[in-house]
Amino acid sequence: MNVLLVYAHPESSSLNGSLKNFSVKHLEDAGHKVQVSDLYAMQWKAILDADDSTDRQPGARFDPSLDSKRAFENGTQSQDIALEQDKLRWADAVILQFPLWWFSMPAILKGWVERVYAYGFAYGVGEHSDTHWGDRYGEGMLAGKRAMLVVTTGGWESHYGPRGINGPIDDILFPIQHGILYYPGFDVLPPFMVYRTSRTDEARFSKICDELGQRLDDLWKTAPIPFRPQNAGAYAIPELTLRSDIAADQYGFDAHIARGG
Structure with a gap:
């Protein structure tokens, strides 16, 4: 299988860097083909702007969506964007690896999404x-592929528990897992989390690698998060709200996950 690992951490000798190296070797040793987009090493341009089109007319008004659509359709996207889209087409599975900074992904990774997810490609x-x-939330250009987050954070696991001060980790990651991955069609696997990163000694690192290795071995066997598909009848269209008989006693993020059917 083909695996794309999109990696966002500025220090190669960090825990994240070591886990990235472990994942690449583990997957390759298992016979998979791996490509890595190391965004900091690539000096990835995080800002979506008029320079993302190679045929912009001087002084023309910049419209992020319409310019993205035109550039994608006409083959006039900047080369770095087109290359990342080719990697996504090639991949059977995509791993986004990053530290949780201020309750989200690092800005460079968000910029990767904003620029690579062009109009006509991902939305x-x-x-x-x-x-x-539209073909989204369970359908789309990336349907049939799998995706998983590998996320590190300095906080304790209890800080991100059901009653933790930071809020449940599933809620914090919902905009990424549901909005960035499920929206264009990925089957999204439960995330692999590493908590209390500053307390990682050799013994704990070995245990983390054992657990991560098992998750990588199970990439094509693990059941995805059962997000409700948009166009399969659960949502009224065009309002895009859940039908009154679906999860009637649930609200918020959890209502969009079909737990137990």
Whole structure:
């Protein structure tokens, strides 16, 4: 299988760097082909702007969505964007690895998403009608591929528990897992979390690698998070709200996960 690892940490000798190196070797030793987009090493341009199109006219008004659509359709995207899209087409599975900074991904990784997820590639695809509101949330250009987050954080696991001060980790990651990965069609696997990173000695690092290695071995066997697909009947269209008979006693993020059917 083909695996793309999109990695966002500025220090190669960090815990993240060691885990990235472990994952690449483990996957390759298992016979998989791996590509790594090491965003800091690539000096990835994080800002979405008019320079992302190679045929911009001087003084023309910049419209992020429409310019992205035109550049994607006309083959005039900047080369770095097109190369990352090719990696996504090639991949059977995508791993996003990053430290949790201020309750989200590092800005450089968010910039990768904003620029690579072009209009016509990751969004703005499919028909809009009374029964189908675009190919998204379970459908789309990346449907049939798997995705998983590998996330590190300095906080304790209890800090991110159901009653933890930081809020449940599933809620914190929902905008990434549901909005960035499930939206264009990925089957999203439960995240691999590493807590209390500053307390990682050799013994703990070995244990983390054992657990991560098992998750990598199970990339194509692990059941994905059962997000509700948009166009399969659970949502009223065009309102895009859950039908009144679906998860009637649930609200917020959890209502969009079909737990137990």
